[in-house]
Amino acid sequence: MGGINKYPIYEILIKFVRDRNPDRNYEKDSWSIKGLRKNRLRDVLHKRTMFRSDVSDDELNDFAQLIWKNSRKQLPNPSKPKFEIQLVDREEWCLGWFFHWTFDVGQSDSEVLESFENFLHRKGVGLNYSYGYPAYEYSSRNKDSYCAMGAEDRWRWHGIKDTKFGNDSENKTPPPCRCPVCKEQGVIRIFH
Numbered sequence: 001m002g003g004i005n006k007y008p009i010y011e012i013l014i015k016f017v018r019d020r021n022p023d024r025n026y027e028k029d030s031w032s033i034k035g036l037r038k039n040r041l042r043d044v045l046h047k048r049t050m051f052r053s054d055v056s057d058d059e060l061n062d063f064a065q066l067i068w069k070n071s072r073k074q075l076p077n078p079s080k081p082k083f084e085i086q087l088v089d090r091e092e093w094c095l096g097w098f099f100h101w102t103f104d105v106g107q108s109d110s111e112v113l114e115s116f117e118n119f120l121h122r123k124g125v126g127l128n129y130s131y132g133y134p135a136y137e138y139s140s141r142n143k144d145s146y147c148a149m150g151a152e153d154r155w156r157w158h159g160i161k162d163t164k165f166g167n168d169s170e171n172k173t174p175p176p177c178r179c180p181v182c183k184e185q186g187v188i189r190i191f192h
């Protein structure tokens with residue numbers, strides 16, 4: 001393929017106040033409750049996402065509003081939210097919850113794996129090829145290092161047969177993931 005695709009990656013913070021969980025205790029001086037009414041709590045939704053090409057402020061706002069619309073139903077008495085949207089990177093891979101993803105532009109499996117390794121190297125992440133070797137400890141000791149959520153363990157990388165059936169070991173495939181969900185979304189994932 002040649003060349004690195006640098007896609008814009010945004011971090012979206014949605015800050016709001018909601019009711020506390022009645023069965024949880026909160027530290028009296030915690031920032032999350034300080035100065036609020038008795039049963040209220042500060043909370044924040046956090047979403048990192050990557051776009052295929054540059055997006056306008058309006059598109060970003062619409063995207064953030066959609067996240068809020070889908071999330072607020074599950075929240076107890078949420079206040080009007082405050083949005084903070086920031087361009088955080090231009091890269092080929094975006095971090096999800098214990099996976100990374102990129103757009104499917106027709107790469108072969110070996111091109112995908114090579115691109116992901118190169119990405120981690122650009123981020124200063126060393127790779128750990130065999131199980132049990134504590135490379136992760138070295139990375140996590142450096143506070144400024146990129147949080148790879150386990151991707152530094154090369155042996156962890158895998159795909160999933162079909163995410164409908166979960167991330168269980170019997171559903172694992174060799175990386176990268178090209179399951180029906182990835183296909184439908186036009187992305188490629190690497191779980192770790």
Ligand SMILES: [Zn+2]
Nearest residue numbers: 177178179182
């Ligand atoms: Zn998939």
